[in-house]
Amino acid sequence: ILNVEQSPQSLHVQEGDSTNFTCSFPSSNFYALHWYRWETAKSPEALFVMTLNGDEKKKGRISATLNTKEGYSYLYIKGSQPEDSATYLCAPGGNTPLVFGKGTRLSVIA
């Protein structure tokens, strides 16, 4: 079973602050790394699918980087807004079923 670690477990930031969190995963047999945003009472929403070492993807104020050699990915949120409050999940996989971390729960305080 893949060991996927996300840190921190939870995070409170002030509106306007930038923040980042980490996803660690086994670097062997890497295929893809998925990031999801999961707001309360909604479906998890796909943010990024990352496949290449050194890849950086961006969607609005959110970006992610990938290091497949050392097995980690960072998710960055610039200028956090209350609507960014959600649980952010990462999951390696794709050629095999996704294995999810426990997520980082972000609360943005207005």
Added chain:
Amino acid sequence: GAVVSQHPSRVICKSGTSVKIECRSLDFQATTMFWYRQFPKQSLMLMATSNEGSKATYEQGVEKDKFLINHASLTLSTLTVTSAHPEDSSFYICSASPRGQQAGEQYFGPGTRLTVT
């Protein structure tokens, strides 16, 4: 696009009864659907992978006779929890992977909260 619905969103049932949960891809065909379970403060745990027209593949430790999965069409998969017990109370969520989707991207339903009394 890529919307997945799940029904019901919440269900309360008595111990010993069976409960069926439906997962539908509304605007795409899903050759593969996945069923996950999440206990409080835990990660989404894959229960089974469901391929249209064939038997589901269950993860280790998941009883296939207790959690019946049917994927009869390219837009519908069902999970039936048979003879439910209080320990089956959990959050169940499905996802669907469209035909030809790269890198295994999945689209999730909103989940079903099952409470067994």
